[in-house]
Amino acid sequence: xxxxxxxxxxxxxxxxxxxxxxxxxxxxxxxxxxxxxxxxxxxxxxxxxxxxxxxxxxxxxxxxxxxxxxxxxxxxxxxxxxxxxxxxxxxxxxxxxxxxxxxxxxxxxxxxxxxxxxxxxxxxxxxxxxxxxxxxxxxxxxxxxxxxxxxxxxxxxxxxxxxxxxxxxxxxxxxxxxxxxxxxxxxxxxxxxxxxxxxxxxxxxxxxxxxxxxxxxxxxxxxxxxxxxxxxxxxxxxxxxxxxxxxxxxxxxxxxxxxxxxxxxxxxxxxxxxxxxxxxxxxxxxxxxxxxxxxxxxxxxxxxxxxxxxxxxxxxxxxxxxxxxxxxxxxxxxxxxxxxxxxxxxxxxxxxxxxxxxxxxxxxxxxxxxxxxxxxxxxxxxxxxxxxxxxxxxxxxxxxxxxxxxxxxxxxxxxxxxxxxxxxxxxxxxxxxxxxxxxxxxxxxxxxxxxxxxxxxxxxxxxxxxxxxxxxxxxxxxxxxxxxxxxxxxxxxxxxxxxxxx
Numbered sequence: 405x406x407x408x409x410x411x412x413x414x415x416x417x418x419x420x421x422x423x424x425x426x427x428x429x430x431x432x433x434x435x436x437x438x439x440x441x442x443x444x445x446x447x448x449x450x451x452x453x454x455x456x457x458x459x460x461x462x463x464x465x466x467x468x469x470x471x472x473x474x475x476x477x478x479x480x481x482x483x484x485x486x487x488x489x490x491x492x493x494x495x496x497x498x499x500x501x502x503x504x505x506x507x508x509x510x511x512x513x514x515x516x517x518x519x520x521x522x523x524x525x526x527x528x529x530x531x532x533x534x535x536x537x538x539x540x541x542x543x544x545x546x547x548x549x550x551x552x553x554x555x556x557x558x559x560x561x562x563x564x565x566x567x568x569x570x571x572x573x574x575x576x577x578x579x580x581x582x583x584x585x586x587x588x589x590x591x592x593x594x595x596x597x598x599x600x601x602x603x604x605x606x607x608x609x610x611x612x613x614x615x616x617x618x619x620x621x622x623x624x625x626x627x628x629x630x631x632x633x634x635x636x637x638x639x640x641x642x643x644x645x646x647x648x649x650x651x652x653x654x655x656x657x658x659x660x661x662x663x664x665x666x667x668x669x670x671x672x673x674x675x676x677x678x679x680x681x682x683x684x685x686x687x688x689x690x691x692x693x694x695x696x697x698x699x700x701x702x703x704x705x706x707x708x709x710x711x712x713x714x715x716x717x718x719x720x721x722x723x724x725x726x727x728x729x730x731x732x733x734x735x736x737x738x739x740x741x742x743x744x745x746x747x748x749x750x751x752x753x754x755x756x757x758x759x760x761x762x763x764x765x766x767x768x769x770x771x772x773x774x775x776x777x778x779x780x781x782x783x784x785x786x787x788x789x790x791x792x793x794x795x796x797x798x799x800x801x802x803x804x805x806x807x808x809x810x811x812x813x814x815x816x817x818x819x820x821x822x823x824x825x826x827x828x829x830x831x832x833x834x835x836x837x838x839x840x841x842x843x844x845x846x847x848x849x850x851x852x853x854x855x856x857x858x859x860x861x862x863x864x865x866x867x868x869x870x871x872x873x874x875x876x877x878x879x880x881x882x883x884x885x886x887x888x889x890x891x892x893x894x895x896x897x898x899x900x901x902x903x904x905x906x
Contacts, residue, residue: 489533491541495580508583509550512538512576535571538578542566545599548584548625550577560586562625563593584625589632591640594671599624609649609670612637616667634665646671647715656715678706678718680725684732684793685754692754696735699723699742699750716744730755731793736883760800762807763874764788766814766836767844774836778817781805782830802829811872812837879905 494515496503502518503510516534541547542561549561552575561570562584570576593599594615596606602618603610615637619627627633637660641648644657650669683702685692691705702723707713720741726732727740734740735751742750765784766774769791773779789796802825808814809823816823817833824832847855852875862871879892889905896903 489537491537491544491546494537494541494547494578509577509579511574512549512571512578513574515578535568538571539566545624546581548579548581548586550579550584550587551575552577558587560584560588560625562586562589563599564590579625581625582621584621585628586619586625586632587628589619589627589636591636591643591645594636594640595645596673606673609672611667612665612669612671613667615671630664637665637669637671640671644674644717647674648672649713652713654713654715657717658715675710675712675714675718678714678722680722680727680729680731681791681793682706683722683726686793695754697732697752698748699752700747702752703747726793729792730757754794757794757797757800760788760796760804761874761876762804762811762813763844765804765808778833778835780830781832781834784834785830798826798829805829877903877905 492498493500494502496507502515512535515538519534538547538549542549543563543565545563547562549566549570551559551561551570551573553559562581594602594610596603599618601623602615612633616630616633618624619633637648640646641655642657642659648655648660648669648671650666656674681687683691683706685695685697688702688705688709691697691701699719703714703719706719724741727734731754732752733755735753738750738752739746740750764770765788770784770787773783773787785796785801788801806823809816814834815837817835823829859871859873877896884892893904896905
């Protein structure tokens with residue numbers, strides 16, 4: 405029955421004579437026993453069913469407007485839906501009986517219309533109530549949305565967030581999971597915990613064969629073709645969401661080989677990254693001999709340590725990080741960067757440290773040490789050696805400390821005592837100056853020009869601070885001729901005579 409609000413007989417003319425008589429009788433019954441002050445502000449809620457029978461209900465007085473009290477009464481009697489509904493109630497077999505026998509798909513707009521068409525159903529406070537319920541059903545995997553495209557293809561949504569436009573399109577159809585056919589699977593749905601029952605355990609690999617069997621119409625909707633899963637797996641691996649393993653090879657953030665995917669292919673949670681400091685002779689001495697190694701030896705040692713093959717991208721990034729930190733360098737006949745097929749041709753050797761940038765003593769490599777109020781110089785040295793993966797010569801480190809003190813990067817806790825040499829240096833405590841800001845970045849040629857343009861602004865904004873700039877130039881590529889190096893140094897000498905490429 406659909407409720408109809410009638411106050412003081414204003415809407416009585418909309419009813420038949422029989423209904424008006426019934427209304428008058430019910431109103432008289434409702435008035436009996438009420439105080440005079442209450443009789444003037446009463447209202448009656450009427451429900452007229454499909455056969456024309458009337459059911460009335462007295463709306464007791466209370467706080468709030470008549471509309472709000474009537475709305476709350478209807479909500480309490482489950483005659484009005486103001487919030488979302490359980491998505492399963494929209495599916496075949498629910499007591500709402502929204503589906504005809506044998507019906508496998510229903511337009512979303514027809515579901516909305518049903519709540520306004522049939523008196524046996526509660527009314528919706530607004531179409532957004534139903535849309536919110538359908539969106540929840542799609543997110544929870546209970547409903548499939550399919551939207552036909554103009555070219556004849558079909559867009560399907562399952563376990564994702566549909567947009568309001570998706571739900572309001574006249575062609576959008578609601579399909580039960582048992583009858584749904586997915587024409588696309590979002591790559592993120594392959595991740596652990598996204599689809600209950602897909603992964604046996606986060607640490608165990610997911611076999612491609614199990615993945616195909618999961619989309620069977622019971623655990624998940626069927627797919628239009630195996631290529632739908634194939635496409636999702638390829639996208640997931642290429643975006644780095646999951647790692648693939650097949651025939652002894654691993655793939656991460658790279659394209660899988662062309663052709664049908666093997667049913668033996670396995671998907672795994674990506675392993676943690678390899679750091680540049682993990683590749684030094686101190687960490688994996690078995691890969692180094694006489695201070696030299698090859699990329700293939702590093703890859704083998706890291707894989708042995710971890711118990712599985714390491715994806716090429718992780719090894720590549722670690723080598724790039726180590727080269728940038730000058731932990732080692734490429735032997736002249738080697739070429740870097742390279743592809744995985746050239747690993748055995750690339751060799752590295754340890755770089756002899758003859759100079760240490762004083763700024764490294766207050767860089768991210770020593771951040772944890774500076775968390776304390778007054779660390780010792782020995783702790784700074786230990787932290788830097790751990791980051792670089794090798795020992796720093798005492799004389800080189802001593803020179804860097806002197807440079808950091810002269811530049812005001814930090815200060816001695818006891819400035820009255822001279823800076824010692826040898827073993828005594830390690831016990832000296834230092835502190836950050838009261839005002840010291842430090843920034844470090846790798847800039848392109850264009851960014852260098854942009855930086856030069858803001859230098860006057862830096863001095864204008866903070867005139868009380870003394871700014872100094874240290875610029876490091878790195879030029880990589882084929883070995884240049886001596887004439888070219890001389891020409892480059894001539895250009896740099898125009899800025900500073902101490903600036904030279906070696």
